[in-house]
Amino acid sequence: MSGFWGHYTYFVTVFLMVAGLYILIARGNLLKKLIGLSVFQTSVYLLYIAPGKLVGATAPILADGYAVYSNPLPHVLILTAIVVGVATLALGLAIAVRIRDAYGTIEEDEILERDRSEPDADAEPLARPERS
Amino acid sequence: MPSILEHAPALQVVLPLAAAPLIVLVRSAAFAWAAASAVSYASLAIAVLLALRVAEGGAISYAIGSWQPPIGIEYRVDALSAFMLVAVSLTAALVAPHARRIVSAEVAADRVYLLYAMYCLCLAGLLGMAITGDAFNLFVFLEISSLAMYVLIALGPRRRALLAAFQYMLLGTVGATFYVIGVGFLYLMTGTLNLVDMAERLQAVEDLRPVLAALAFITVGIGLKLALFPLHQWLPNAYAFSPSMASTFIAATATKVSVYVLLRYYFMVFDPAALFDRLPTRELFLALSVAAMVTASLVAVFEQDVKRLFAYSSVAQIGYITLGIGVDNVDSLTGSIAHLLNHGVTKGAIFALLGGVALRSAGGAMSVQSLAGLGARMPLTALGLVIAGLSLIGVPGTAGFVTKWYLVIGAIDAGLWWVVAAILASSLIAAVYVWRVVEIAYLRPAPAGGRREEAPLSMLVGALGLVALSVYFGLETSFSVGGAREAAELLLGAQP
């Protein structure tokens, strides 16, 4: 389809982008912020891959009978971006777990409250996680 | 061997990148420190080599994998990237080899080798950002350095480091993703990811709306990374709570390399297509820079934690750097680019000296009051803080003065007298918070029972070396200004 509704992939992209950013900003729970970040990054994958696909095109095969190729480069780029996203998510979860050890909560407002009321409580070493 | 030297652009990034898994394999803290130091020195040697070659022969292009650009990824060393490489590796060479004592004091013993591995990855990422000529490769290195930085900050001794690292991670990843969105739009419109090729093709693009959107996304994305006011919220906590070695290294290099990325995009990709006239980017940068310079300095005056004080000072100094983009002539850009180096050594010196103070003070808490009597307890450290503080203010004879001189000349040339007034006003406010630190260090008596014990020699050598550089680059400006001027001329001359 063509025209305004032919660009439906961009609508989905924008919706995911804005939804992800909203979750990241509006939610105080650290895990929910991470989920918002993931949704936001997913929209970017869609932004790259959707325009690379040509209607009626195949994978890039060098043989007779295959004339129109979809662009393989965005797939490679997004593979890299997905790996970066996974690494970020893993790091975020690890830090969230350590925050829970140190503060007992993962709600951002409670953490800030605890920092305000016990400013020197952390002059001692951090809670050491079990060696795992 | 000449054949190895011609691969210098690749080795610049590969040496730190390969050192990190080696450090993880060997697991010993001593080996980790030795490898990180060796890699820092080697990076400096390679960066100086590349700068010399570029100065005599022009830009160097290195095709990774022997796939020629624009199909392959290209490492491109020109006047601007050579300057950046030297600035980053110079700081690295003066930080890593001297940080052994403070790292073992602040980080748990079984994690010291991990800190050095993260440091090597961060160094590789920053050097890669400066040297690559491919837009997506830049994102990869950006995220390598950023992820390593989040880990470095989270290794801080206090629990507040964790939340600081988490918030920096959220904002930093949003920034990097915005950058990727911008690159996506540019790729959609030009079909290429090579920066040189993109600049050429951009001039032929007719529908400019996606390109302007790309400009906006890249500005905000990189703005988050370089702590452009008002996107600086992550910086004070991140600098204040990270381990001393990490805050020294990050404060001196991370935001500067992001500024380099912005400069490269603005002047070498977007400017040839005359995009600045369609969006009020210059006015925006002027306004935000002046806001940063004045308000961040004001906040620093009232700040109680000494590391956060200097972190807000960094936000103000980054305002000076972005001011050059707003004024947009050769002199102001020379000042901006020179400040990438000058502020790097100045802030690096201050945080390195504060690391010495943290080592010798009980509990490691770093309020401004805890600096009382520093002049008697740690005379060399206090003297270093004074000199570096003078460089922050911009007293003649220091590197900071050189920067402000060129910024003021550039502003006068452009007829922006209010900018000149803002520079002078923020320098005066900087004098206020530097005087606060000096007054407490020299004019307050030390707390009872404080011994006179200077920082260990290994740390002092590195920190005072950075202090000496902040004076050296104020007096002998052939590299700092000469290199910056060449880079500025390259940037402004990129228009057809």
Add this chain to the structure above:
Amino acid sequence: MKDDIILRVAAKIVMPFMLLFGLYVQFHGDFGPGGGFQAGVIAAAAIVFYGLIFGLDAARRLVPDRLVEALVALGVLIYAGVGIAGLLLGGAYLDYFVLDAHDTVHGQHRGIFWVEAGVGITVSAVMLKLFYMFAGRGQKE
């Protein structure tokens, strides 16, 4: 879960196929969807599956912690090694053309093979390490 005989028997039958599928995805990346990252995740999923059914300690005996950490670093070093091999053989960094003295296409094939092997090793080790660290938190000895 290891007391349930159905799960135990089913796991022992399915796990080799998971590993085999991981290997298949690893080496067919140039012909179909696949490559190092996906294969690493599938291989790690097989070990995680084993750990879920037979317990974390059993998985740790199968693939010890030290080995996992060493594999993380080893994969990156293999990747860098391929790049440096290209350097030493006379090409640029990560040059695959020179990896075979006679046939540049075969050189490309070799380069991609080893690079993806490095990626697969690192990714599976990282995923497994993440599982060990997160799953090991609930158990206080």
